[in-house]
Amino acid sequence: MKISDFELFKSLLYERSGLVISPDKSYLLESRLTPIAKKWGLPSLESMTMQLRALPDEKLIKDIVEAMTTNETSFFRDTKPFQIFQDTILPVLLEKRKTRKSIRIWCAASSSGQEPYSLAMILKEKEAELRGWRFEIVATDISDEILDQAKRASYTQFEVQRGLPIQYLMKYFMQFGDSWQLKDEIRNMVRFSNFNLLDNMSRMGTFDIVFCRNVLIYFDEKNKGEILEKIAGQLENDGFLLLGGAETVLGITNKFTPNPEKRGLYIKSDKPASTIVSPRNASAAPSSTSSFTSSLFKRT
Ligand SMILES: C[S@@+](CC[C@H](N)C(=O)[O-])C[C@H]1O[C@@H](n2cnc3c(N)ncnc32)[C@H](O)[C@@H]1O
Numbered sequence: 001m002k003i004s005d006f007e008l009f010k011s012l013l014y015e016r017s018g019l020v021i022s023p024d025k026s027y028l029l030e031s032r033l034t035p036i037a038k039k040w041g042l043p044s045l046e047s048m049t050m051q052l053r054a055l056p057d058e059k060l061i062k063d064i065v066e067a068m069t070t071n072e073t074s075f076f077r078d079t080k081p082f083q084i085f086q087d088t089i090l091p092v093l094l095e096k097r098k099t100r101k102s103i104r105i106w107c108a109a110s111s112s113g114q115e116p117y118s119l120a121m122i123l124k125e126k127e128a129e130l131r132g133w134r135f136e137i138v139a140t141d142i143s144d145e146i147l148d149q150a151k152r153a154s155y156t157q158f159e160v161q162r163g164l165p166i167q168y169l170m171k172y173f174m175q176f177g178d179s180w181q182l183k184d185e186i187r188n189m190v191r192f193s194n195f196n197l198l199d200n201m202s203r204m205g206t207f208d209i210v211f212c213r214n215v216l217i218y219f220d221e222k223n224k225g226e227i228l229e230k231i232a233g234q235l236e237n238d239g240f241l242l243l244g245g246a247e248t249v250l251g252i253t254n255k256f257t258p259n260p261e262k263r264g265l266y267i268k269s270d271k272p273a274s275t276i277v278s279p280r281n282a283s284a285a286p287s288s289t290s291s292f293t294s295s296l297f298k299r300t
Contacts, residue, residue, distance in 0.1 A: 001026050005049040015297040017065050017142055018198050018223040032067045056297065066143045070218070073111040075164035076118045081213065081242050084262050086122050089240050093208055096238060102134040106207045108197060109215035110139035113150030113190065117182060120189040121168050140195035147192050153182035198223065201230045208236050214244035221252060228253045232268055241266040
């Protein structure tokens, strides 16, 4: 791939989704975008960049962004965060919200739905204890394609074998040939919508718990910091944030404090801004991106 074509895709992906692509990932661009070029009747990625330069079609841009998202997920992924949800967060919030009797949860990069549905199954198991409570699970993702999959809630044998306890499979899924359909009693507990983490979050309302797992790893320090600070703005002061195992707030924002005993769990902190461990990268786009290509794809 020509450097100028690589730079154009890199800039588009950064501006539209925050994804940072390094030159050693150009094979990934080629393998994921070649089918998109085919779909659009374009003979090569070079002709795709020519079309993007001449007329940046929003539908083509959306297809490119969606093709480059990594949707890897599984039921009860990493186990621990779901134990923390059940054994640490829920008891605290059930006490703190006993007058209000409602709890809002946000899965901020929900992929094909396994994460929010895992939370829904935990809550369903506690139905008797939670009688009279209102739980809202809001699940969002940048990709409409993956959201459609999440809403369908139909999973392969391989997907249900990864992390899902057998008793939940038997109780909450129906088998149709090779696939497993999640029952409506769980499906209806989750509300899916499209949301880009780079956008203003105020329309999302406030939450008691935010799961933002395994998505910040794809972003640079600047976007990580901005997203975490926006999440802090949407999280109740006594709320909880869960990040993925390879993610942290340390050195990025002072808005959250890690729980030293529960990896991945964060609460809001009120430290002054000067206590940030290291300054964030202040540049608006990856340094090698020319201002021409980066301004082509600026979101409005
Ligand atoms: C690796 S999956 C993580 C799924 C789930 N949270 C988990 O931990 O299993 C990352 C998801 O983030 C989504 N994503 C990537 N960039 C995004 C953005 N800017 N805004 C919202 N979602 C984004 C992708 O579409 C993908 O489904």
